Amino acid sequence: MDPMSSEPTPAQENACKTAGAMIAKDLKRPAIPPQYIVVMGVSGTGKTTVAVALADLMGWPFQEGDDLHPPSNVEKMRNGHPLNDEDRAPWLELCHDWLAKQVKAGHGAVLTCSSLKRRYREILAKGLPVEFVYLYTTPEVVEQRIKARTGHYMPPTLLPSQFATLEEPATDEPVIVVSGDATPSEILEMLLCYLELHPEGTKCKVEAHMSKSDHGRTAQN
């Protein structure tokens, strides 16, 4: 960060995106048909890092959900106040509209969006073949990550409200659950493994795991 300013530099804002792109760099693109994926979870679980890696590898458009927040929402969070349903409503509509455009174009897409409540996930997926990737970890791990991250508007003091608001996906929701405790590369690998075995995605809650045969994805040429 510029020592004279509390605003993040563009390089800092892009750090997770760059990290995600680096993960995908040496991997071979698997044969997975277009999917419309929302990477969800509380702030700091690693959504952007994994979403960018997946989008880069698959060549699907990526949208950072945080960039669709109205400025008033960002200011509210920056000032240490959690968003409520009313604040999130226009933002969720914008996220849904972005997904709808991608579905219409037919080329797959990846969006990051905390999607903390079931109702929010229903708004996002309304009428669309959307599935969620739920990254989960403990409040302690997320707190460490958020404290170590520089140049982001989200203060660590908002974390308890994120966990309090979170409604974990139920068994009938179209969600691939992945442990956010693994490294970003492992998370990507678990996700790819699931999608390669189930190219149609999922219509219910499933867990993605690492299997021995997943290793060695690095492209040979």
Ligand SMILES: Nc1ncnc2c1ncn2[C@@H]1O[C@H](COP(=O)(O)OP(=O)(O)OP(=O)(O)O)[C@@H](O)[C@H]1O
């Ligand atoms: N699997 C991981 N293991 C360790 N650190 C990680 C992992 N994934 C991301 N990080 C780090 O944790 C921090 C938060 O990651 P990231 O910004 O991707 O999370 P996020 O869920 O998109 O957050 P937000 O919702 O607040 O934008 C970053 O500094 C990132 O480098």
Ligand SMILES: O=C(O)[C@H](O)[C@@H](O)[C@H](O)[C@H](O)CO
């Ligand atoms: O629903 C919410 O409360 C918001 O989406 C937050 O989760 C933040 O926007 C985001 O995670 C930035 O850190």
